[in-house]
Amino acid sequence: MKILAIGKNYVNDKSDIEASKNGQQIIFSKPESSLVKNNKDVEFPKFTNELVYEAELVLKIGKIGKNIKVEDALSYVSEIGIGIDYTAKDVLTNYRNVKGPWDLAKGFDGAAPISSFKPISNFKNANNINFDLKINGKKLQVGNTGLMIYNFAEIISYISTYMTLEPGDLIFTGTPAHGTGNTFKGDHIQASIEGELLLDYRIV
Numbered sequence: 001m002k003i004l005a006i007g008k009n010y011v012n013d014k015s016d017i018e019a020s021k022n023g024q025q026i027i028f029s030k031p032e033s034s035l036v037k038n039n040k041d042v043e044f045p046k047f048t049n050e051l052v053y054e055a056e057l058v059l060k061i062g063k064i065g066k067n068i069k070v071e072d073a074l075s076y077v078s079e080i081g082i083g084i085d086y087t088a089k090d091v092l093t094n095y096r097n098v099k100g101p102w103d104l105a106k107g108f109d110g111a112a113p114i115s116s117f118k119p120i121s122n123f124k125n126a127n128n129i130n131f132d133l134k135i136n137g138k139k140l141q142v143g144n145t146g147l148m149i150y151n152f153a154e155i156i157s158y159i160s161t162y163m164t165l166e167p168g169d170l171i172f173t174g175t176p177a178h179g180t181g182n183t184f185k186g187d188h189i190q191a192s193i194e195g196e197l198l199l200d201y202r203i204v
Contacts, residue, residue: 002169003030003112004159005056005085009149009174020149025158028102030085030172034111041204042110044185048088051183051203054175055133055141055191058083059152060117061169068160073153074126076165079117082131082191082199085172086111086183114170115191115198123194126152133179134190141179148174 007026011017036042044051062078085106092105123129126145133141145151150158155173159165183189183203191199 001032002163002166003032003034003172004028004169005030005106005172006150006155006174009155010143010147010177011149012147012177014146017147017149025150025155027159027162028106030107030112033109034107036110036113036201039115039199039201040113041202042086042113042189044183044203045088045108045110047108048090050089052087052089052180053133053135053183053189054085054087054180055131055143056083056085056172056175057081057129057131057143057145057193058114058117059156059171059173061156061165061171062167064164064166065156065160066164068157068165070153070157073156073160074120076156077120077126077152078167079119080123080129080193081115081117082193083112083114083170083172084133084189084191084199085175086113089182112172113189113199113201115193118193118198129193130195131191131193134192135183136188137190140181141176143176145173147177150174
């Protein structure tokens with residue numbers, strides 16, 4: 001299984017989308033060991049003082065594909081869920097200062113809690129899906145896929161140019177352009193798609 005993610009993929013206004021496209025999507029990966037499933041609690045890492053959350057819709061690939069055309073790309077998605085892309089920001093800053101890779105800052109154990117998944121057929125329009133994140137009952141992130149710089153199909157097509165996508169692969173598709181912040185021990189994390197609570201855990 002591959003776990004892939006795209007960075008800086010949302011704008012605040014649809015009018016900014018075209019100006020933000022440069023043809024170079026920022027793609028990175030997380031190891032399978034970073035996943036947390038079944039709403040299990042997430043342990044706050046001992047090596048960071050800046051654990052930053054980013055709520056993101058997550059695509060599950062349903063069939064093998066390489067060099068996928070944009071117009072065919074959504075047929076390769078079987079299900080959609082929601083997850084948190086955690087970053088140890090202080091670790092990331094240290095490695096950026098020496099132009100090093102992101103692996104330790106993005107791929108640590110617990111860096112990718114994910115919800116259960118819903119069939120893509122449940123969603124009438126992939127370009128109009130609402131999702132949100134609450135921490136301790138306060139709504140901190142609100143997203144809609146209509147504000148993506150690169151939509152689901154464009155992400156899948158781009159990635160498949162470089163690597164074969166296989167059943168079970170997961171793709172984190174980016175976080176809303178505002179609302180990210182630090183996570184603390186004791187925080188209660190809840191994330192929903194179209195008002196349905198799917199992700200619900202605590203930081204311990």
